[in-house]
Amino acid sequence: MKVVVVGCTHAGTAAVRELLMKHPETEVDVFERREDISFLSCGIALYLEGTVGRLEDMFYATPASLEALGPHVHVHLKHDVLSIDAADHRILAENLKTGNQQHYQYDKLVMATGSYPVVPPISGVSIPRVLMCKNYDDARRIKESAKDAEHIAIVGGGYIGVELAEAYSRNHKQVTLINGVSPLLSHYVDLPLSHEISEALTTRGVELKANTVAKHFDSDDQHVFIQTDKGEIQADLAVVCVGFRPMTELLIGQVDMNPDGSIHVNDYMQTSNPDIFAAGDAVAVHFNPTGKDAYAPLATNAVRQGMMAGANLFKPTIKYMGTQATSALKLYDHNLGVTGLTLAHAKRNHLSAASVTMTDDFRPPFMPDTVKITMVLVYDTDDRRILGAQFYSQYDIVNAANLISVMIQNRNTIDQLAYVDMLFNPNYDKPWHYLNLLGQLAVTQADNTTA
Ligand SMILES: Cc1cc2nc3c(=O)[nH]c(=O)nc-3n(C[C@H](O)[C@H](O)[C@H](O)COP(=O)(O)OP(=O)(O)OC[C@H]3O[C@@H](n4cnc5c(N)ncnc54)[C@H](O)[C@@H]3O)c2cc1C
The missing domain is CATH 3.30.390.30 (FAD/NAD-linked reductase, C-terminal dimerisation domain)
Structure with a gap:
């Protein structure tokens, strides 16, 4: 059996480990466009506030540790999968260091490409004083840029925005948290708790700009200027964290997807193409409270689904129970x-x-x-x-x-x-x-x- 795994953070790592634990002889090619695998983004805020000293401690697997799990395992770092041809059972990958492109055949494929941070429809979002918060490189960039910043604006009032606002208020930075039309943490809590949490932030000095939509960023050498529907906010650095969307372009038209682009899988993490499994942020979860597909990009879902994809590749073995997005x-x-x-x-x-x-x-x-x-x-x-x-x-x-x-x-x-x-x-x-x-x-x- 030849298996290709595309993407190797939580879902990909879990799939490889589980597959090789059960079938160590499998020929596995893992492709990851980054230079690292298994980074725990959930530690970023703890690193930025100083509770955790080293970002490097937030990896729990290395290419060598995965390759040690079987005699035919190859982890290809800095390799970007450019296309997946489901009909011919092959992928095209580019070595980002040499520019070489090569086809690889597979019997089964695990799609673990995760998600993009949502870039809001605002112009000027790629200027250097406006950063995203998703992976190891982002975390390093934010840490570096925040050193000289006295005033930090956070755009987005979900978990990550709130965690970053807390981290920087603990570090005695001036923090402005800009949140769009929904109340703070509205995916997770109802209004009474949302108000309590807003109060916890404002009593620690965080300036909360509720019902405020960021529309445009601009910058000079020292400042970023955020045009919102309620006027301009000036800061030294802006971090944008307004959510995630599934990264699934490689399989468009080849497997069933939901309107939001998340891949639909069955109880065994199998897509509508029986030889393609998918897991993690690229995939919709079965959300038990409604009984429907939902998009819930969480590491908990990624490791669980990844493990199941690995366990079920040879034959349906472990049935997914769905999630409550706890x-x-x-x-x-x-x-x-x-x-x-x-x-x-x-x-x-x-x-x-x-x-x-x-x-x-x-x-x-x-x-x-x-x-x-x-x-x-x-x-x-x-x-x-x-x-x-x-x-x-x-x-x-x-x-x-x-x-x-x-x-x-x-x-x-x-x-x-x-x-x-x-x-x-x-x-x-x-x-x-x-x-x-x-x-x-x-x-x-x-x-x-x-x-
Ligand atoms: C700041 C932050 C804090 C978080 N905190 C929590 C938390 O406390 N609890 C929790 O449960 N979740 C948390 N999450 C969410 C969690 O990190 C994600 O749900 C999880 O990373 C999803 O894992 P994944 O493997 O599915 O996808 P990703 O982490 O998105 O990884 C996908 C990988 O695929 C690679 N890839 C994509 N396309 C290609 C390609 N074409 N070729 C090669 N490689 C490719 C990418 O480079 C990437 O490494 C947090 C996220 C962030 C950003």
């Missing part, structure tokens, strides 16, 4: 954990959904200290199924999102959450665990609404 963020001294649908997102999907919001101490008042947790539970008012949850606290509450993720996966209801067995120990909770209490609040609301 994720977390540390913001100053607070922790945010989320899973599934927000109420706004549920309504956009035409679900008859409702939510409860609860703020409570996580443990009894007789303990020497306790802190508040804010919790939001989103449920379907028709069948009382749990659809999503959000947790925010100084207490490390992010695993509550993992637990609700499993409940969504298993199609559990608010009634089951209200009474499911959970531990009690005053160090950790009250006689009724805070998740039981959240479920009970939802049950009371749902009963009162239907009564």
Whole structure:
């Protein structure tokens, strides 16, 4: 069996490892246009704020470590795959150092080309004081450029924008966070938490420009000038992080794709062409709360899907369970954990959904200290199924999102959450665990609404 893997960050690395663990004799050619593999972008903000000292520690695999997994493994760095010919089972790759182009045959191909950072429809976005934030080179560029910058503008109020705003406010930079029309972190939280998070940033000195759309960038030797629909903002550096889109041009017209360009795969990571598997940011996930394809570019999905592509290449072996797009963020001294649908997102999907919001101490008042947790539970008012949850606290509450993720996966209801067995120990909770209490609040609301 000859296997070609295109792209080698998380999905590609996971696919190669799993494939070779099960079938070490496989002939594998891995193509990566960069000079590195397996970079953990999730550490970029920690590096920029100084919590993690070295970017180089954020790689967890090397070409040599992959090549050691089997006798016929070749990792081709600085090789750009220019085309995939699915009918002839071959690819054309260019060696970016020599300019040589060569065809390679395959029996099975893994498409792990990931995503592009979205470049907003703004002119002047490629000027040197305007940077993107995606990979190792971007991280180095931002670090270098930010050294002399006193005022940094961040464009985009998703996870990455918020993390960068925090990082630079911790470093006593003047930070302006420019966020378009949706509320801060609106993919992840509903309005009450979005407001709390905005406040956390503004009390640390971050200037928040909400409902402000960046339209044009310009620069001189020292400054960048950002024209927005609400006037000009001047800074020393701008970092644009407004989301990602799938990088799938190589397979256009050759496999089924969604309108957003993400590749549609079956439960075994197989595309509509049985010899082409796909995983990671290039692919749509099966989003369990809606039962539909969704685009959720997360490392969690990439490693899971990559591993499954590797496991299923020879024969269907591991079935994908879908995802709730569970994720977390540390913001100053607070922790945010989320899973599934927000109420706004549920309504956009035409679900008859409702939510409860609860703020409570996580443990009894007789303990020497306790802190508040804010919790939001989103449920379907028709069948009382749990659809999503959000947790925010100084207490490390992010695993509550993992637990609700499993409940969504298993199609559990608010009634089951209200009474499911959970531990009690005053160090950790009250006689009724805070998740039981959240479920009970939802049950009371749902009963009162239907009564
Ligand atoms: C700043 C930042 C923070 C993040 N934080 C988190 C987090 O905390 N938690 C989380 O779950 N996710 C996080 N993510 C998302 C996560 O990094 C991505 O979901 C993940 O990188 C996707 O992995 P991938 O392998 O599918 O794609 P990518 O990481 O996009 O990698 C694709 C690879 O394919 C290569 N490639 C593409 N086309 C070709 C070609 N034609 N020829 C050769 N090579 C090619 C690219 O060079 C690239 O190396 C973060 C992302 C960023 C940018």
